[in-house]
Amino acid sequence: MKTTILGLDKQQTEELTVSLNSLLxxxxxxxxxxxxxxxxxKGKSFFELHVKFEEFYTDSQLKIDMIAERIxxxxxxxxxxxxxxxxxxxxxxxxxxxxxxxAVKLVVNSLTELLKIERAILTEAENASDEGxxxxxxxxxxxxxxxxxxxxxxxx
Numbered sequence: 001m002k003t004t005i006l007g008l009d010k011q012q013t014e015e016l017t018v019s020l021n022s023l024l025x026x027x028x029x030x031x032x033x034x035x036x037x038x039x040x041x042k043g044k045s046f047f048e049l050h051v052k053f054e055e056f057y058t059d060s061q062l063k064i065d066m067i068a069e070r071i072x073x074x075x076x077x078x079x080x081x082x083x084x085x086x087x088x089x090x091x092x093x094x095x096x097x098x099x100x101x102x103a104v105k106l107v108v109n110s111l112t113e114l115l116k117i118e119r120a121i122l123t124e125a126e127n128a129s130d131e132g133x134x135x136x137x138x139x140x141x142x143x144x145x146x147x148x149x150x151x152x153x154x155x156x
Contacts, residue, residue, distance in 0.1 A: 016074060023121060024078055025085040026113060027114065033092075068080075118144075
């Protein structure tokens with residue numbers, strides 16, 4: 001078995017970087033959606049959601065950097081073009097959304113897509129004995145599950 005400098009199976013690591021690049025692409029679309037929601041939200045929930053969306057996109061920006069750096073740590077190259085992002089993303093693109101309920105539903109749906117990808121990566125990382133990626137996915141999942149719960153409480 002060929003191993004990486006980290007002592008991980010080379011083939012499994014290459015497959016993980018492909019999956020992490022998919023997550024990166026989806027996070028980039030999610031991030032851009034959050035920026036648009038932050039800029040364009042209107043109505044009685046403006047003050048509340050304007051701040052919340054900024055909190056979410058600031059957090060997403062950090063996660064994007066963490067994902068890209070993990071890809072580099074594993075020996076891969078992070079994707080960095082919008083063409084790559086839009087081709088790989090399963091997160092719906094939100095355009096000109098000003099309504100609070102529609103905006104929050106977009107965030108919930110986006111996080112649900114991110115969770116699917118992260119859970120698949122969690123399994124992949126576990127099979128590859130990649131504790132670094134596994135730990136990162138576990139942290140992302142726990143935080144996003146709580147966010148979905150809170151946003152659904154706001155919707156109901």
